[in-house]
Amino acid sequence: MAAPKKSAAQAAGNGSRSSSPPEFTREQDIQALRDMLLIRRFEEKAGQLYGMGAIGGFCHLYIGQEAIVVGMQMALKEGDQVITGYRDHGHMLACGMDAKGVMAELTGRRGGYSKGKGGSMHMFSKEKHFYGGHGIVGAQVSLGTGLAFANRYRGNDNVSLAYFGDGASNQGQVYESFNMAELWKLPVIYIIENNRYAMGTSVTRSSAQTDFSKRGVSFNIPGEQVDGMDVRAVKAAGDKAVKWCREGNGPFILEMQTYRYRGHSMSDPAKYRTREEVDKVRHDSDPIEQVRTRLLANKVTEDELKKIDAEVREIVNAAADFAQHDPEPDVSELYTDIYR
Numbered sequence: 001m002a003a004p005k006k007s008a009a010q011a012a013g014n015g016s017r018s019s020s021p022p023e024f025t026r027e028q029d030i031q032a033l034r035d036m037l038l039i040r041r042f043e044e045k046a047g048q049l050y051g052m053g054a055i056g057g058f059c060h061l062y063i064g065q066e067a068i069v070v071g072m073q074m075a076l077k078e079g080d081q082v083i084t085g086y087r088d089h090g091h092m093l094a095c096g097m098d099a100k101g102v103m104a105e106l107t108g109r110r111g112g113y114s115k116g117k118g119g120s121m122h123m124f125s126k127e128k129h130f131y132g133g134h135g136i137v138g139a140q141v142s143l144g145t146g147l148a149f150a151n152r153y154r155g156n157d158n159v160s161l162a163y164f165g166d167g168a169s170n171q172g173q174v175y176e177s178f179n180m181a182e183l184w185k186l187p188v189i190y191i192i193e194n195n196r197y198a199m200g201t202s203v204t205r206s207s208a209q210t211d212f213s214k215r216g217v218s219f220n221i222p223g224e225q226v227d228g229m230d231v232r233a234v235k236a237a238g239d240k241a242v243k244w245c246r247e248g249n250g251p252f253i254l255e256m257q258t259y260r261y262r263g264h265s266m267s268d269p270a271k272y273r274t275r276e277e278v279d280k281v282r283h284d285s286d287p288i289e290q291v292r293t294r295l296l297a298n299k300v301t302e303d304e305l306k307k308i309d310a311e312v313r314e315i316v317n318a319a320a321d322f323a324q325h326d327p328e329p330d331v332s333e334l335y336t337d338i339y340r
Helices: 008-012 026-051 067-075 089-094 099-106 141-153 172-183 232-245 274-283 286-296 302-325 330-337
Strands: 082-084 162-167 188-194 223-227 250-257
Touching: 026 067, 026 099, 026 286, 026 302, 067 162, 067 188, 067 232, 067 286, 067 330, 082 141, 082 250, 089 099, 099 302, 141 162, 141 172, 141 188, 172 188, 188 232, 232 250, 232 286, 286 302, 286 330
Parallel strands: 082 162, 162 188, 188 250, 223 250
Antiparallel strands: none
């Protein structure tokens, strides 16, 4: 008797753990370091400006999770799209959006990507194929599925990346999107950034299935768990998922196991976890330190690494200066970009 045919999910290894990542070249490590440092230094500066009162409203920092978006961007080509939730500054920078424009939006200035009207959670760049941070939990998943539908309808080979967290994974619209995406074989990668605590509740207390790579099993969507603190592992998983989508096989789920060092937002004291836990992750798994260690072992000097950091800090400081001195939007902007 012939063996039963494997499903698409089984063939792709649904719920599997990614294998040891391939080594980066020296140049890839340097680029990854530079891109991750830009995100971290930008977020550190944003945190400072928030504490000074220069940034109002909500502000969700990406510190600790930098390897995910940097690694995934390394797997993409021009035309691929990105959409995410409200922890979005890192995604914008990784997509190539200008640090000055992002920081100016945080401070509500005219030169911001949404003309100072969107703030931290609501800016986008059509030019960079970044379709927004979104303040409604899980809303971007349906929209990212729609981007993939547009790609399929137009007959191009672009792939849509929809980022969301472990908390958003329990939203009903996520599963409606999964069903539609698999039914129509849409080229969308669902990237679950599992930083363990959602808004402050451990995944073990809020999720019956804590292996988020298996969330697509009933829809026959393949999934994979990835070390989201290792940019090499992220890039390798991204390459696999992008290839799957470009070949017309439908959606793919990547669970990025990661950790945020700060609270859910700037107003969160994060008392639901211990300082020792955070320090241990920083010491053992920090995505930037992993790359620094590899570069030092690859004969890159400490001075060269300090130069990269200095260049990044200069970009961030210039962005902060611009964001604090750029004019505020004119009152007439209240009446633009709205439905009448």
